[in-house]
Amino acid sequence: MRDLLFLLGTIVFFVLGLAYLKGCELLRPEK
């Protein structure tokens, strides 16, 4: 059960990382 939780947590973190990446990109003013 804990295995599943940690693996799921890892996937969630890296998905959040990708979202964070997108968020930083969106902050950039387009010129």
Place this chain on the structure above:
Amino acid sequence: MTPNGWFQILLFFGAVLLVTKPLGVFLYRVFDRKRTFLDFALRPIERLVYRVCGIDEQKEMRWTEYGAAMLLFSGVSLVLLYLIQRIQLWLPWNPQKMTNVAPDLAWNTAVSFTTNTNWQAYSGESTMSYFTQMAGLAYHNFASAAVGIALAVALIRGVARRESKTIGNFWVDATRAFLWALLPISLAGALLLVSQGAIQNLRPYTTANVIEPQVVDTRNSDGTVKKDTVTTQVIAQGPVASQEVIKMFGTNGGGFFGANSAHPFENPTPLANFLEMLLIFAIPSALTYTLGRMTGSARHGWAVWSAMAALFLCGVLVIYAFEARGNPLLPGIETRASSSQPGGNMEGKEVRFGVANSSLFTTVTTDASCGAVNNQHDSLTPLAGMVPLVNIMLGEVVFGGVGAGLYGILVFVILAVFLAGLMVGRTPEYLGKKIESFDVQMATLAILVTSLTILIFSAIASVSKFGTSSISNPGPHGLSQILYAYTSSVGNNGSAFGGLNANTLWYNSTLGIAMLLGRFFMIIPILAIAGNLARKKHVPESLGTFPVTGPLFTVLLISVVLIVGALTFFPALSLGPVLEHLMMNAGKVF
């Protein structure tokens, strides 16, 4: 402090200075795809890797693609390491039949090695099989270091390129970092360590008869104490040298043994100790020269190097001074060095290395995000113990981790030129690029994420039973232990104060989260800066441009690092090591 001690410290500093340019030029040639003397052997291997992995060497990536590739690579590597630990009992090269690692410890370790932190809530010789050590941990020592170097090079390209949408190819940069930067010196370095006495084998542990049997107290399950006579000792074996060299060269720091670089099989001689420290600083120092060469301003590279060198020398001076002075409350102890004894604070020190080499090692390992230790940081005198803490809090920018040190200091460089621009009332510029609001926002974000993670987790742990129950010394020293654990994790250093029992569900989980945030949530804004700088036009230097090549810039950079890095944590430090120092002077120790 002794002349001999200072001679060894200055000899080390001179050696770092000597390797900076040659290795920096080599890295510049590798990442700019110019001919090197290793091409005849490595270029065919590189091409084979690309063919097998389906990588197009010529394809360039935008910063978002670069970041996504880095996240994907790290995420998959992390999961693989987790699984290796969870099934190690059924995998080969496990002569001691080490059981599968518990889920929370396996996750903490997987995160730790993926993020180049190498925080260890376990002792390697009693937890990890040889397969896990080699295929899991040592592999990650290479991989996380290669990722760091790739990211630093991507950021340098961002500064150097003009009106470009791309900053390189992550897979190509990481492969080159593996093959050219890390492998050759690791091979040669491992052989050198073996020549000094480091071991390299796959044998079961050796059982030896002790010379003099020892009588020890052991506790029965019902709590009663009985006397036992110990006649044998188990001596751990393993493939140590191959892991030791990349542990230092990749600024990883995760020891094969629990005692880390204080263990004679990892760090057998004073020469091995010197080489290991030099390996830690080699790439981070060289990358400053690479920065200068790739951006066409060698003087800027040296200005950044000078700022790092000044902060390093300050750190080693403070720690050596306090350790040589020792603990004034220990009665009857001669604290001055003489021909018959080393003097100073020898608690927690390996006697082979003494005060000077322990102080130097501590400074080097926490300036860089290495985290290997050859002495117990928990036993340092309070203000000496504050030095490694502050070194990590500054953001691991005093040479720093491989790659991580350079991209970390470039965040401070951007803030420094921004502040200089504010002072003179001009648009800030950095090597011909205008620094605009987005760049400063991203630099601020990188700094805020790390500071907030450290302080919030430390605050929760300090007032919760699940946090304070792991402390071995209550009072200000206990706060220092907690603060050090989170600082070390977020800074991806991995060294520990040593007194905190971190192998609990709370610490394994939250320190793991802290490591992930400290690594990836700092890297992404930095990649954003790289991408944004790359697409900008070049602005010719004018009279109003703040020069980033001279002593004025170096002093400004040091000031920004100290003000932004250190002052953020001053309240926490004053409740920990500073208070402990004042109480020691008032006659109370913890």
